Amino acid sequence: MIWLLLAVFAPLLGALGLPLLARLVPKAPARVLGVGSLGFAIATLTGVVGTVLERPKVSLEWIPALGVRFDLAVDGISAPLLLLTGLMGVVATAVPAHIDADNAPGAAVESSRLALYYACLLGTIFGAVICFLAGDALVFFIGFECVLLPMWLLIAQFGDPAPQALARAASLRFLMVTALGSTLMLIGLLAVAASTGTTNLQVWAQLAGSTFSRPQGLVVAGLLVLGLSFKVPVWPLHTWLPWVHSSAPSAGSILLAAVLLKLGTYGLVRLVIPVVPAGFATIAPVLGGFAVVGIIWAGLACLVERDLKRLIAWSSIAHLGFVVLGLASGTEAGMQAALFGNVAHGVISGLLFVVVGALKHEWGGADLGTPHASLREAAPHWGFALIFGFAASMGLPGLAGFWGEFGAIYAAWTPAPGRPGGFFVLLAVGAAVGAALAAAYSARVLREVWGGERTKPAIADAGRIELLVVAALVVIVVGLGVYPSLLLDSTAPVVSTLLTGAP
Template identity: 50%
Template sequence: MAVTILVLVPLVAAILLLAIPPASAADGAIALVASVVTAGLAVVVCVLRLEVDVMWVRALGIRWHLAPDGISIALILLTVLLTLGIVLHTLHGPPPEGGTRSTLLGCVLLVEAGALGTFLTRDALLFFVGFEVVLVPMWVLIRRFGDHHRADAVRADAAGRFIFFTVLGSTLMLVGILFLVQRSGTSDLEVLAAAHGRGLPHGVQVAIAALLLAGLGIKVPIWPLHTWLPAAHTIAPTAGSVLLAAVLLKMGTYGIVRLAVANVPDGVATLSPVLAVLGVVGIVWGGLVCLVERDLKRLVAYSSVAHMGFVVLALASGSHTGLQAALFGNIAHGVVAALLFLVVGDLKEQWGSADLSVARAALRDTAPRFGLPLVFGFAAALGLPGLVSFWGEFLALYAAWFPAPGRPVVLFRVCVVLGAVGMAIAAGYAVRVIRIVWSGEGGDPAAAPVRDLRGVRHGVVVALVGATVVLGVGPQLLLHLSNADAAGLLQAVRR
């Protein structure tokens, strides 16, 4: 029952938080206890590889089948640890604008419950249910708790774009799942992966893969389906931005691996050149926008489009190295994006905006506990060796240079060259931000300094900086975790 309880704890806590009176002082205790218990249970479930498999909806053949594996364990741990960090960060900050703290924390835990269900489930239809649970609470976080320095219409537009695009993606994904289940006769993801598309004609595999890649591509997001993301990140509160970057985007790429790559490999192979081109365009496009973007939160959002482009390129390569690179890049982006959004979100709280054109005092001199994590975050974002993002991006380019048999080698190597150009562009925008915000070039030395990070909030940021360094120096910690299951998935595909 531990696996089921792992999902139920944040779900029940979220319901309690949304139901208690607004003035209740118990919200902090409920959220903290629930997030700590969930994190502890997740460690136990992942270490012991616990599993539950019982019939749930007999008429539809849907099983309550939850189990971690090497492909999902890192994502499960990332989700629970970041949720705990978000809860601590929220409890030690100012009261949220737009609603009660209990509502905000309830939405955070509801997103956690849906994400855990998505990463644990072994049933395709249950996967869709878990995926959909996160949408409404994320909409609430953006719409009600978004940037109140902006007009209400701007918050409504950002929230509306988020829900429109993600529901469109969900619809396409659901059609693809139903098509797959109808033609295969089962929704069991383990059975589907073992069959690796056997019995499905090539045209059917291509159609299913196209539906799944389009639907999940909106969630990743893949260029040019990314237009909802910068607006959502810019408006969302810090908690919403961290969840959006570090959890929701990962659900999209995880879905591509679990639903498309594992179950319709021939269809994915046929569409892989298109996937590779879109991924590399996202890398270059996102970097170029970051070179001129004035809003710091929006800049970090566009950098996410670029980083997820490397994950998409790695998946398109079709090799074991490419799958490992995609899984590693997923976690790397989650850690770095969480770090940057926490720091930038706290700065925006004090600045009142994240406009880089406003002259401000240098963080290096006035708030070094803000400045140093910001430098680490952008150094990781540019792929500096020794920090976590380097391995995901380097391995993605290596995998694309030597794609799986059947892929157009020349096209993929052109994509590698353009991806390397994207890494150079990333260095340019990272240095630009560090020059303006940390060293204060063009700033105003007489401007009021920000209050430096202290206490629990500083501890959360330091933990993420530590993860950035540890995983950058010891990438084998993640690569070894997923190696066997990634190899098994691709071997099943090739039989």
């Protein structure tokens, strides 16, 4: 119980307390704020670890008029994602902020502005923690919405300074697209709530759509999937993501890729598949088709993309395509692979954005066309991290990315009974082509960034904290790759109950 309180209130107190501190002590040095926010993030991680081990349950009366109880609980599916959130919270607050002062680049940043930055990071983490802990659909929805404002501020206020109008436009697009998606999802949730008479997710999973007629179930599943597809994002609703990533500050990108996108796939697992199984089964081939188109589309985009951050954003779209494909296959293996791929992508994209964020800061831009010193020569540590990240991202065996991708392709090859088998085989082939594209674009990036003989202009290599962060992420990626049961054993029992509808 105490762990749960710590996990929920540490980021909340941090988000509210740091700006207050900056207000009360206007001359607070940047280091104090940085260390303070890191402290709150570590407290959150501690709380999350304790929560995952202890598995407490909270159920409070909240809004009787809408039948909503404030339910918080953890199970095998949410536990890894909670840990991921806690971890990425620490990573995001630990990496250097690289914020400019308001109008004058280079000038010292006011403490209030820095405090706002850290408050936004912690606020995002708070929303995600609530989301993954939620045992009630509307509590999930509120957590889902909680991340919007801090993320909007992060991009709009602390994004790329060069064309600020671009960052603002990107942030507004992020906000409006996500809000549209979440409202569509809300409508679906409310329809389920009206049909079942409750918003408790466990009850929803037990009823397994038995309260719906066939067309009703189809409409509700359609709304939920459509709404969540904006967040995941599934092709062709992905257009906002590359722009947001190229404008966001690196900590914002880390949280967006590693945590926020997971909200979408977690929503599919938690709110759609067990709740309206029949409706989802009807939509699944279409969803799988879009996912595979997304994998290939994003892979091709990666071959020509010139902005390194945007390139990684495209690769995120491809990886989430694998996750969605695994979910669409409807088998236990597919869902296991999807959940694994979800977490693996979180860690790997977190690692990549740490590296690329630092490179962008050092280079003064993330354009691949500008000649840079080769990382092998100028910054070997960053170079290793980048190679490692891309290797994991393309799904090399022995690293975390492998199990998710090949599991998804395997699941699509042998989909659940009732799914059109031939079509899914086609999807599996398409996904395999996408995986090959990943190798191609990884090679392209490494050739342009890591290889070469240029040694000028020199850039600084990773600092001590950054090395520590990278090392921790590398260990996790290798650990998950070598010993996948760590994660699969946690999710397996829940997956089978979710798919069969048994309590």
